[in-house]
Amino acid sequence: MRKKIPLLLLVLLGALLLSACGGAVRGTTWPGLSADETTAYLADLPFVYGVNLANGREAWRFSDPNDNKAQFYAAPVITSDGFVIVGSAASKHTLYALDPRDLLADGDRKVPAVEWTFTGATGPWVASPLVVGDKLFAPNADGNLYIFNLKDGQSQKQPVKVVELGGRLWAQPVTDGERVFVTSLDHSLHAVDVETYAIVWEKDVSAAIPGSPAIGADGMLYVGSLASQLERFDPETGEHNPVLDAEDWIWSTPTLDDGTLYFGDLKGNFYSFNTNDAGLNWSVQPDGAITGNAILQNDHLLLATESGNLYAIGKDGKTLWFQEVGGKIYTTPVVAGDLVLVAPLETDFYLAALDSNGRQVWTFAPEK
Amino acid sequence: MWDLFVSLFINVLLWIYNLVGQNFGIAIILFTVLIRIVTWPLNAQQMKGAKAMQDLQNDKEWQAIQKKYAKDREKLAQEQMRVYREKGINPFGSCLPTLIQFPIIIALYQSIIRALASTPLDLLKLSRSINPNFLDVANLIPLNSKFLWMNLGQPEPYYILAIVVAVTTYIQSKLTLPPSTNPNDQSAAMGQSMTITMPLMLGWFALTFPSGLAVYFITSNVLGIVQYAAQGKANWSNLLPKSMRKT
Numbered sequence: 001m002r003k004k005i006p007l008l009l010l011v012l013l014g015a016l017l018l019s020a021c022g023g024a025v026r027g028t029t030w031p032g033l034s035a036d037e038t039t040a041y042l043a044d045l046p047f048v049y050g051v052n053l054a055n056g057r058e059a060w061r062f063s064d065p066n067d068n069k070a071q072f073y074a075a076p077v078i079t080s081d082g083f084v085i086v087g088s089a090a091s092k093h094t095l096y097a098l099d100p101r102d103l104l105a106d107g108d109r110k111v112p113a114v115e116w117t118f119t120g121a122t123g124p125w126v127a128s129p130l131v132v133g134d135k136l137f138a139p140n141a142d143g144n145l146y147i148f149n150l151k152d153g154q155s156q157k158q159p160v161k162v163v164e165l166g167g168r169l170w171a172q173p174v175t176d177g178e179r180v181f182v183t184s185l186d187h188s189l190h191a192v193d194v195e196t197y198a199i200v201w202e203k204d205v206s207a208a209i210p211g212s213p214a215i216g217a218d219g220m221l222y223v224g225s226l227a228s229q230l231e232r233f234d235p236e237t238g239e240h241n242p243v244l245d246a247e248d249w250i251w252s253t254p255t256l257d258d259g260t261l262y263f264g265d266l267k268g269n270f271y272s273f274n275t276n277d278a279g280l281n282w283s284v285q286p287d288g289a290i291t292g293n294a295i296l297q298n299d300h301l302l303l304a305t306e307s308g309n310l311y312a313i314g315k316d317g318k319t320l321w322f323q324e325v326g327g328k329i330y331t332t333p334v335v336a337g338d339l340v341l342v343a344p345l346e347t348d349f350y351l352a353a354l355d356s357n358g359r360q361v362w363t364f365a366p367e368k
Numbered sequence: 369m370w371d372l373f374v375s376l377f378i379n380v381l382l383w384i385y386n387l388v389g390q391n392f393g394i395a396i397i398l399f400t401v402l403i404r405i406v407t408w409p410l411n412a413q414q415m416k417g418a419k420a421m422q423d424l425q426n427d428k429e430w431q432a433i434q435k436k437y438a439k440d441r442e443k444l445a446q447e448q449m450r451v452y453r454e455k456g457i458n459p460f461g462s463c464l465p466t467l468i469q470f471p472i473i474i475a476l477y478q479s480i481i482r483a484l485a486s487t488p489l490d491l492l493k494l495s496r497s498i499n500p501n502f503l504d505v506a507n508l509i510p511l512n513s514k515f516l517w518m519n520l521g522q523p524e525p526y527y528i529l530a531i532v533v534a535v536t537t538y539i540q541s542k543l544t545l546p547p548s549t550n551p552n553d554q555s556a557a558m559g560q561s562m563t564i565t566m567p568l569m570l571g572w573f574a575l576t577f578p579s580g581l582a583v584y585f586i587t588s589n590v591l592g593i594v595q596y597a598a599q600g601k602a603n604w605s606n607l608l609p610k611s612m613r614k615t
Binding site for chain 2: 170210
């Protein structure tokens with residue numbers, strides 16, 4: 001027996017390390033979620049699911065047959081011509097354009113055809129790309145902004161331009177029509193000309209920026225950072241200054257409603273900020289950390305918290321209703337028609353659809 | 369409890385990282401030195417236990433009871449326990465310290481993964497692992513994961529680290545293997561098999577897991593070799609082919 005002890009210990013160590021490895025195990029990070037009129041698109045580690053909004057049933061699922069270590073968690077982007085673009089955050093770091101109108105049979109399941117792929121990035125695809133006309137601006141964690149022509153008909157896509165921004169690019173860019181703004185964990189905000197792809201300006205703040213900027217009604221850019229500050233940037237020059245100190249890290253992208261921005265922090269505070277006078281209207285603290293964006297629905301805001309609850313908060317800061325969804329919610333909820341879609345972690349289901357009053361309509365859990 | 373243990377590792381690792389100019393590779397190396405210093409008594413006990421077990425294999429009384437009770441395993445076990453008691457040997461004395469090091473390796477692995485935060489959830493967990501009164505978290509993140517040619521959060525693609533891990537593990541195992549004159553010495557046979565198994569296993573870990581862990585293995589091995597050599601216990605002749613060793 002003594003002879004076997006060291007070998008048993010080695011096997012134990014290997015098993016423990018492997019179990020800690022994570023790999024493509026659900027829960028390694030939070031899923032990405034988007035939707036159009038008929039389908040919800042859920043990027044949840046080994047698979048991207050297309051879920052029928054009418055009944056919550058799986059319409060298709062995608063995984064790369066040539067890359068069984070692929071992981072998906074950036075929210076899929078739907079192009080105007082119906083393709084679903086999603087990148088893998090592991091292994092070969094492939095960016096895919098899927099065609100959900102061209103479903104192939106894989107046993108009992110349906111698999112969307114792959115319209116094109118791009119395999120030239122060296123880092124994970126954490127950020128969703130941005131479609132601007134027939135161009136795709138895709139930031140990668142390798143620090144590059146890859147720009148593609150969506151109409152070139154290539155199946156092995158090559159970028160028309162690679163803009164080296166540096167740092168880890170984790171957030172979807174935004175555009176004001178002239179420039180594309182890209183944040184970086186490397187404490188920077190970059191402005192890239194939408195036509196020439198030249199870097200117009202690059203400015204540093206004092207901490208990493210995990211979310212996207214919001215363009216205010218005043219034309220200024222507003223972005224939160226891990227320095228727990230809301231920064232305001234001039235989109236022309238990049239001149240910037242902090243306009244609000246939050247209590248904790250600001251992860252989410254501010255949501256704009258006329259002259260008001262709404263955003264949360266990791267301490268669970270939810271802020272209403274007036275861009276006209278750069279003052280705080282109010283803040284409330286529902287429960288649990290806020291990593292996702294608030295979304296506007298009708299005349300109120302929907303907000304998900306780490307505690308697994310979905311809140312409807314009026315523009316005056318009063319809670320209209322809340323619904324316990326379960327698990328932990330980090331992903332920004334998505335409104336699709338009359339439904340509100342929520343993708344929690346640590347629950348039996350992957351996706352829940354609620355009606356406009358917070359009542360559960362269906363849940364989705366994929367069959368094995 | 370386990371999370372607290374990992375958090376402690378992360379805070380110390382990042383404190384060193386900040387101290388050495390935000391170089392995570394150097395931070396891992398210095399952290400390994402710190403771990404070796406803290407676990408020095410354990411290593412010493414392990415070496416002492418292994419030596420005692422080795423000496424026992426050459427003990428006349430031990431050999432006699434092996435022979436006498438070869439067909440009665442129960443009686444043999446009783447006699448072995450009696451000899452252990454009389455000679456003050458803990459038969460697991462060389463294994464327990466090794467066992468205690470396992471959580472350290474696993475915690476370090478988890479610390480490296482969490483500190484380098486390759487996913488949003490990792491970054492969120494990292495924010496909760498660091499004491500903000502102790503470290504300026506906002507300024508530190510994201511960590512610089514580049515060290516020499518490696519990305520410490522990813523496996524090293526050129527197999528160089530895996531080979532160095534396997535070689536240094538092999539050298540360390542060989543140096544610490546005491547000579548045995550008893551051909552039936554089970555302990556020596558086990559030691560010999562471990563000099564092959566351990567390098568292969570750790571080499572495979574280095575190939576599969578983030579290269580930061582391989583940096584830990586290499587540093588730990590080199591320090592182990594230095595420790596044995598400094599104590600005059602390194603058996604350098606074991607590195608030579610059998611035909612070239614002095615008998």
